[in-house]
Amino acid sequence: MRTLDIGENTALRNAIAVVDAPVRPSPLSSTLTFTRRALLKIKHVPEQLMDVTLTPVIFTLMFTYLFGGAIAGDTRTYLQFLLPGILVQTVLIVTVYTGFTLNTDITKGVFDRFRSLPIWRPAPIVGALLGDTVRYSVASVITLGLGLLLGFRPDGGVVGVVAAVALLLVFAFALSWIFTILGLLMRSPNAVMGVSMLVLMPLTFASNIFVAPETMPSVLRAWVDINPVSALVTAVRGLMAGTATFSDVAWVLVAAAVITAILAPITMRIYRTRS
């Protein structure tokens, strides 16, 4: 084995010499980096927006034109009632993908790489959740665009619509912690999707999205009355119609805060111990 001459030795020493480590990124910087990663995923795999596009279109057309006449007497009246609910349902269905993509990252081993980096621990999860907000916004725009095209007219005006979407995004962010937990616990992305849909079905269908609770059996009505999604739909409907009360909106914000306060720490604990 040949020995290095003086020149080579110096070059090698310089190459491996201890220098000041780069400044550790702040929690905000780390989170925004992972938010950008989530957005790049959408850019590179735009097919993942197919569900976001198709779900509201199918549900809106089907319920308005096939069942609207039977439920409300005519399709236009029913569309005014239905569209805010469909908007809520669409965005809540999209929250499932938070857990799905997280689980995909875990099963591929990407998260093991993230954990070895000198970054704020929750950054990958919080960044992904913030990135998903763009997905929710796309879903909202598509649903509202279709609604306006079909004849939906929000009396609350632009301010009411923007406030309704903002409230919906806050609640969706809170709800997505549930699916993040499932993403951390489940063995495969398909399992996450299956269990998430089981969670979402009673929340969306057993609510006031499609029909007024007064038409439901008393047992079901009792659930609809305490279902947080029903409160959200009532608030969104009210904001879009310009009839929302302070308590309608406050209930949703309190529910979102409580869900986040309970589930965010649980998520972080699972993330530290399981992933």
Next chain:
Amino acid sequence: MTAVDVARHTALLTGRGIRRSTREVDALLLAVALPVLLMVLFVVVFGGALRPDGRYVDYVVPGVILLCAGYGAAQTAVAVAGDMTEGIVDRLRTMPVAASAVLTGHVVASMARNALAMVAVVAVALALGFRPSAGPLQWLAAAGILALFVLAVSWVSACLGLVARSVEAASGFTFAVLFLPYLSSAFVPTETMPRALQGFAEHQPITLVVEAVRGLLLGTPTTTAGAAVLWCAALAAAGATGAAVLFRRAR
């Protein structure tokens, strides 16, 4: 090859199809669970809004039975496509097996599977409050129309299974069949639909079959039974002929 041989081969391959169904528990459960969930959803959640008198269950059950039958029968496309792509058909062709028995086995197995699924759906419907006023003859007539409908959809599915390049492509057809009952009188009367949809909904075969079964089970006069039988028989004949031609060509 005698008619007895053909019948024996068909029975053997039908047995194979039924055994496969019992082993694919998830598919069997889905074929029953999906219509049952839809029925519970429509009766419990939407029923009061769609029909305030509380008897929506009587209106919707015939439609759900048909949806169950159609979805289950459409699974034939998946089974046939699976056999075509996995090479089992090539193996059978090297043996002294009646060519017709391969597809007929799938279709008969589909009918047996769907009979079971429909019985399960009717049982849940009765638990939900479905109260048919049909006598034994009407039940028999309704069962006959449904059997003919399953036969028709199964043969059409077999055709599509032969054309499909993969099992995934064939499974897409099952969802198309699942959607068709919505564009009929299965869930709501066609007169409540916009005019453009109404024209299609009133004249498509599923509406004729649903109205015939509904009339027979609820004891109300029905004028669509004859047309329903003709439609189903024509579709079954066209499907069987098409499947035979495609199967020969696949050689």
